[in-house]
Amino acid sequence: MLSLVAPPTLGRTPLPAEGGGAGAVLRAVLAGGPLTRSAVGRATELSPAAVSRHTADLSALGLLRELPPEDGPPRAGRPQLPLDIDTRHHLAAGVHIGVPWLTFGLLDLRGRVVAHERLPRRGDAADVLRTVRAHLPGFVGRRAAGRSLLGLGVVTGGWVDSERGTVVQHGPLGWRDVPVRELLKGVTRLPVHLESHARALARAELLFGAGRGATELVELFVGNVVDAAIATGGTVLRGRRSRAGDIGHLPVPGSTEPCSCGRTGCLEATVAQDTVARRAHARGLIPAPEFDLLLRLAAGGDTEALGLLKERLTLTAPAAALLIDVLNPEVLVVSEAGLTAVPSLVGHLREQVLRHTRAEPTQLVTAASFGMEVLAVAACAGVLDSAYQRPMELRTARAG
Ligand SMILES: [Zn+2]
Incomplete structure (x- = not known):
């Protein structure tokens, strides 16, 4: 049973490939x-x-930083004070651009x-980036409490070319070739x-x-966009x-939902939260076609609302199983808002995934780890990842 397996054990040797020894030390801690220095040495295989x-x-x-010594009688010899991540000085900033909200x-x-703060997402790409430019300095000034920023993360669904800094295509937002990095340069000097x-x-x-x-990890995101990410050897x-x-356009047998790509029956169009909200509204479950209303209803135990969320997971399961079969990861994370609102639905997800795969019992199928804060976490993840991979390349600027 997939569900009975504990998450991967901590403390496995971090890969020394990126960021040299400094990155390995930081990731080990x-x-x-x-960890004491000798434990860091064992975890990284670096010399004292x-x-x-x-x-x-x-x-x-x-x-x-070195943690301060615990109170107690002095011991002979030079004490080994444990090392920990220093969270006092730096922060990562980020903005997630979603269909309903900017987070x-x-x-x-x-x-x-x-x-974290959110604003309604309104208008086209130029309007959205204008809102980001206008809101970000005040947000950081109010909330960073003088800590310095390591960088600005910008995250959105769809096809994003990180190297060129461009959103190539985001069907539900209607964006094409938006040079986001260029347009946001200068906002924070970061x-x-x-x-x-x-x-x-x-x-x-x-x-x-x-x-x-x-x-080895696969992330399957199911929102208005459906998208997967693959990590192998610790690298995404x-x-x-x-x-x-880009798996959003896998065909779903029996679906006639029109898709932004021009075809019908694509996974993304079939399970998009706007589609599911419309379905719930058409059945008279919610007064407006808003996915948050459906989530609230389901979280309160409404059977029909729960049924729609289960159906969404059932429709998603074949794609999740395909990812497991093709990539054989240690962990498959399904990031879907229904699983956050009603955590017990993860059992239904696992059951449905198992119907379509020959996964081994050592593989973990789970929901996203970050609860309601998932969008804020995603927004900043690239900045933090870069800090942990290449810490010696950090440039920082004072916040505010
Ligand atoms: Zn499509």
Whole structure:
């Protein structure tokens, strides 16, 4: 049974491939900390001298700190004070651009949400980016409490080319070739990390969530956009032109839902939250076709509302099973708002996924780790991932 398996164990050796020794030390402390220097050495296979050198560098950057000694009788010899992530100095800022909302977030280095705010998403790409430019400085000024920002993350669904800094295509928003990074440059004087929602969530799950300690993870995002992200060897794949994971247009047998791609019956069109909300409204369950209303009804135990959310998971399950069969990950995370509103639905998801796959019992199928804060976490994940992969390249600027 997939559901009986514990998450991957912590403390597996972090990959030293990226960011050299400093990145490995920082990731080891994130995964298993607080850790003594000798435990960091064991986790990273670095020499005591190298651990000391990287620890000094990371402490000087305000990323790592020695915890103060515990009270008690003095012991002989030089005590080994444990190292922990220093969350006092830096924050990541981010904005998630969704169909109904713009979500602004600030996260500390442990991935904890320090602040989030949301505004209705209105107008075209130019209007949205104008709103971001106007709101962000005030949000940071009010909520960052003087801590410095490591960067600005910008996350949205659909096809996002991170290298070029462009949203290539976002069907539900109607965006095509929007040069987001260029248009937001200068807002904060910070590096802008543009990423697709699914890839950002995959990074967050690997650093702070269900994928902590794992290297093989698949993230399946089901919102108004349906998208997957694949991590292998601890690295999130982008594919040519950042298009890996575009599974939203798999056909769903029997579906006649028209899709923004011009065909009918695509997975994305069939299970999009707007589609499900319309279905609920047409059946008279909710007074307006708004997905939040359906979630609230289901969370209150309404059988018909729960039935619609279950149906959404049933329709999604074959795609989840296909990802398991093709990629054989340690962890498959399904990020879907119904699972957040009614956590017990994860049982239905697992049951449906199992009908379509020959998954092994060691594989974990689970819901997203970040609850109602998932959009704020996704927004900032690229900035934090970059800090953990390449800590010595950080540039920071004072907030506010
Ligand atoms: Zn389609």
